[in-house]
Amino acid sequence: xxxxxxxxxxxxxxxxxxxxxxxxxxxxxxxxxxxxxxxxxxxxxxxxxxxxxxxxxxxxxxxxxxxxxxxxxxxxxxxxxxxxxxxxxxxxxxxxxxxxxxxxxxxxxxxxxxxxxxxxxxxxxxxxxxxxxxxxxxxxxxxxxxxxxxxxxxxxxxxxxxxxxxxxxxxxxxxxxxxxxxxxxxxxxxxxxxxxxxxxxxxxxxxxxxxxxxxxxxxxxxxxxxxxxxxxxxxxxxxxxxxxxxxxxxxxxxxxxxxxxxxxxxxxxxxxxxxxxxxxxxxxxxxxxxxxxxxxxxxxxxxxxxxxxxxxxxxxxxxxxxxxxxxxxxxxxx
Amino acid sequence: xxxxxxxxxxxxxxxxxxxxxxxxxxxxxxxxxxxxxxxxxxxxxxxxxxxxxxxxxxxxxxxxxxxxxxxxxxxxxxxxxxxxxxxxxxxxxxxxxxxxxxxxxxxxxxxxxxxxxxxxxxxxxxxxxxxxxxxxxxxxxxxxxxxxxxxxxxxxxxxxxxxxxxxxxxxxxxxxxxxxxxxxxxxxxxxxxxxxxxxxxxxxxxxxxxxxxxxxxxxxxxxxxxxxxxxxxxxxxxxxxxxxxxxxxxxxxxxxxxxx
Numbered sequence: 001x002x003x004x005x006x007x008x009x010x011x012x013x014x015x016x017x018x019x020x021x022x023x024x025x026x027x028x029x030x031x032x033x034x035x036x037x038x039x040x041x042x043x044x045x046x047x048x049x050x051x052x053x054x055x056x057x058x059x060x061x062x063x064x065x066x067x068x069x070x071x072x073x074x075x076x077x078x079x080x081x082x083x084x085x086x087x088x089x090x091x092x093x094x095x096x097x098x099x100x101x102x103x104x105x106x107x108x109x110x111x112x113x114x115x116x117x118x119x120x121x122x123x124x125x126x127x128x129x130x131x132x133x134x135x136x137x138x139x140x141x142x143x144x145x146x147x148x149x150x151x152x153x154x155x156x157x158x159x160x161x162x163x164x165x166x167x168x169x170x171x172x173x174x175x176x177x178x179x180x181x182x183x184x185x186x187x188x189x190x191x192x193x194x195x196x197x198x199x200x201x202x203x204x205x206x207x208x209x210x211x212x213x214x215x216x217x218x219x220x221x222x223x224x225x226x227x228x229x230x231x232x233x234x235x236x237x238x239x240x241x242x243x244x245x246x247x248x249x250x251x252x253x254x255x256x257x258x259x260x261x262x263x264x265x266x267x268x269x270x271x272x273x274x275x276x277x278x279x280x281x282x283x284x285x286x287x288x289x290x291x292x293x294x295x296x297x298x299x300x301x302x303x304x305x306x307x308x309x310x311x312x313x314x315x316x317x318x319x320x321x322x323x324x325x326x327x328x329x330x331x332x333x334x
Numbered sequence: 335x336x337x338x339x340x341x342x343x344x345x346x347x348x349x350x351x352x353x354x355x356x357x358x359x360x361x362x363x364x365x366x367x368x369x370x371x372x373x374x375x376x377x378x379x380x381x382x383x384x385x386x387x388x389x390x391x392x393x394x395x396x397x398x399x400x401x402x403x404x405x406x407x408x409x410x411x412x413x414x415x416x417x418x419x420x421x422x423x424x425x426x427x428x429x430x431x432x433x434x435x436x437x438x439x440x441x442x443x444x445x446x447x448x449x450x451x452x453x454x455x456x457x458x459x460x461x462x463x464x465x466x467x468x469x470x471x472x473x474x475x476x477x478x479x480x481x482x483x484x485x486x487x488x489x490x491x492x493x494x495x496x497x498x499x500x501x502x503x504x505x506x507x508x509x510x511x512x513x514x515x516x517x518x519x520x521x522x523x524x525x526x527x528x529x530x531x532x533x534x535x536x537x538x539x540x541x542x543x544x545x546x547x548x549x550x551x552x553x554x555x556x557x558x559x560x561x562x563x564x565x566x567x568x569x570x571x572x573x574x575x576x577x578x579x580x581x582x583x584x585x586x587x588x589x590x591x592x593x594x
Binding site: 090145213216219220222223224225226227229230231232233234276277278 | 412489
């Protein structure tokens with residue numbers, strides 16, 4: 001086992017992970033440094049380390065830092081969530097949408113914002129609850145002496161389209177109020193503040209810690225339900241647990257950023273193309289790639305057409321999809 | 335360690351697929367389940383490997399009921415190689431085999447030196463040492479099956495269940511896998527329970543044969559006591575002649591025609 005090849009392979013994977021960490025850190029500096037006022041890296045570091053009373057320091061602490069952290073956390077949460085789901089469903093098309101996160105969160109948010117606008121401040125909570133409820137509903141529908149991946153996916157598609165009909169119905173009946181919620185529907189980070197960061201942090205950190213503790217089980221689940229059972233995994237219970245974690249992670253992200261679907265589908269694949277499918281490396285790597293992608297895309301969304309800001313979801317799809325297709329063509333075995 | 339199945343019933347919905355199955359496989363035996371398609375062989379294997387819940391009846395490992403045991407503890411005593419398996423394109427043989435150590439790993443712990451030695455041993459035993467760095471998906475059918483068997487060996491269980499280990503393999507790989515199974519049975523004293531379709535192979539490699547039909551075990555015993563022209567007629571619907579294979583010291587059959 002202690003042969004050279006194995007070690008080289010491990011070192012390679014660890015260096016890729018290290019590069020991802022560096023990229024993620026660099027993306028923070030880029031994000032904080034760019035905007036209406038450009039701030040140099042040195043200035044950012046000194047402002048972060050020693051709180052000063054300069055204007056730039058104010059901008060960093062009150063505007064850019066919370067937004068960057070929110071972008072980073074939502075990216076991490078969505079990417080991890082997608083990565084988990086692609087594993088437990090053994091399906092490359094799985095993403096948080098498949099367990100009803102988007103449709104559930106979308107419907108609840110619409111209900112709050114359009115039907116009960118006086119309770120607008122409950123919208124993030126509603127999104128979170130809607131995501132979890134939709135997931136539980138899908139799992140409940142799929143259960144019949146156990147819930148296999150295919151049944152969960154099919155139930156997910158059906159429930160999502162049912163809830164989607166609800167979304168569309170509300171938007172049809174209240175066309176005048178639709179423009180206010182476009183940002184939510186495509187996913188955007190404008191006007192995020194420390195409050196948003198504090199909302200998402202408990203779920204994000206709990207989810208990340210749990211995932212890192214049991215990521216090994218995902219490798220075993222990938223071998224198939226029967227093999228995993230033979231190796232002593234309680235497949236149903238483990239799968240349910242993973243689904244709940246992904247719903248928590250994605251639901252928390254959606255409540256802050258809106259329906260940013262793309263990250264959860266594509267970032268896990270991108271990461272896998274670089275670091276391979278071993279979840280012991282894939283999970284830690286996904287934490288940083290998810291953060292990197294959303295932070296960079298959000299920076300572009302803020303600055304590209306300044307002073308007009310476009311929703312990050314648009315940038316993400318416009319840049320991410322071609323890049324992903326490029327990776328896909330380059331790696332023959334995928 | 336022996337495996338005992340006691341009055342086992344399994345249903346899919348309302349349909350009873352296994353009816354009152356009882357048998358016992360002794361320590362160090364190779365028991366082969368044969369039977370026509372749809373007779374319940376795979377269902378029995380799935381129930382015995384706890385992938386299906388029985389409606390009633392019990393399965394014992396030694397004298398312990400498996401539904402009262404922790405699934406990890408079972409995995410340390412009983413390894414399963416199902417028909418449906420899946421492996422990602424970048425998993426090496428060595429990694430695949432190391433997954434066999436999972437039931438022995440403590441929460442959050444990595445493989446220790448002893449685990450690695452066991453992985454080495456399993457690779458050695460199955461003749462996969464040279465191929466350990468290869469991706470499992472790049473192997474030939476026979477090599478891949480050997481890699482999976484190595485994984486179950488790394489589990490270090492005393493009982494191993496194999497569901498149609500020779501399916502989709504050409505004749506030389508079939509022989510290779512069955513020879514390996516017998517070798518492991520003889521050198522390690524493993525108890526083996528498997529499903530085979532080829533009756534000649536079942537006769538040659540088994541200590542005990544269980545014949546299933548319509549969800550029941552209709553007879554069981556030593557191959558020479560069980561496989562006869564009557565059985566082939568009644569259960570498998572063929573006319574066949576049975577001969578004595580002096581070289582391999584077992585019986586073999588040549589089918590003549592099917593019974594309409």
